[in-house]
Amino acid sequence: MAWRFITHACGHQERINVDGPYVIVEQRVRKAEQSLCAACIGNVSRQDNRMDGFCALWGSKTQCDRAEPIRRRVLNQVDILAAHARIEDRDAFAELRKQVLRRDDAAWWIEHRNDAVNILAQDIEL
Template identity: 30%
Template sequence: MGLKRVFRRCKHSTLADTSGSYTVVAARIRAAETSRCPECEAERALGHDVPRFVPLWDEEGRAVEADHIRRRVLRQACVLVVHAPQDELPLYDRLIERIRSLGDVEWWLDHRDDALVYLAHTIQPGLY
């Protein structure tokens, strides 16, 4: 069994199984290349595919990295919304708005690994 890294339509990568006949493998690769990853699909389904973020301002040129972190955290939050109980949806809406409204580059770089958990706890302890 072999694996090949394939880039999806959303520019995120996945691994495609290359075992089997040529037509089967080609169909798998083509399906992966024309689809979106689950996180981007969830974001699109919720109407968050065009995020409205506040601008990031930084004089040292680190805003691009902070924006990548912020967009990743937003995708993770959108995936959680899909599986959230109906009564907690307003809390998740507040979480998504908080992610979109936080424009501090230093904060995003400092919280690159725990941003979602930290923001969820600021909205309601025990949310995530």
């Protein structure tokens, strides 16, 4: 196997596999040089989470990766429901939104990927 050290757009270096046809390898190298390294991509998505108000997820990396899009989808659902809610229900939806942001158990999100809104809503009597 042949390897080459490349420098990502963020300045971090990575050793990448340069086996294969020249054109493909050059594409792979160029793509890597134009993108952030894996660690920096992780940092960026964690920063996005902090900006949106999400807490850090608790669980294995695989669980967290699966849970992340689920809770983002659920937050979207809550925002859409809240936008159509009656004025007197607005506080309850604000509370529901907080519960979504605070729920930090990745396994819980995976288990409740289809009914998260209902389960959380039960606790706050919407």
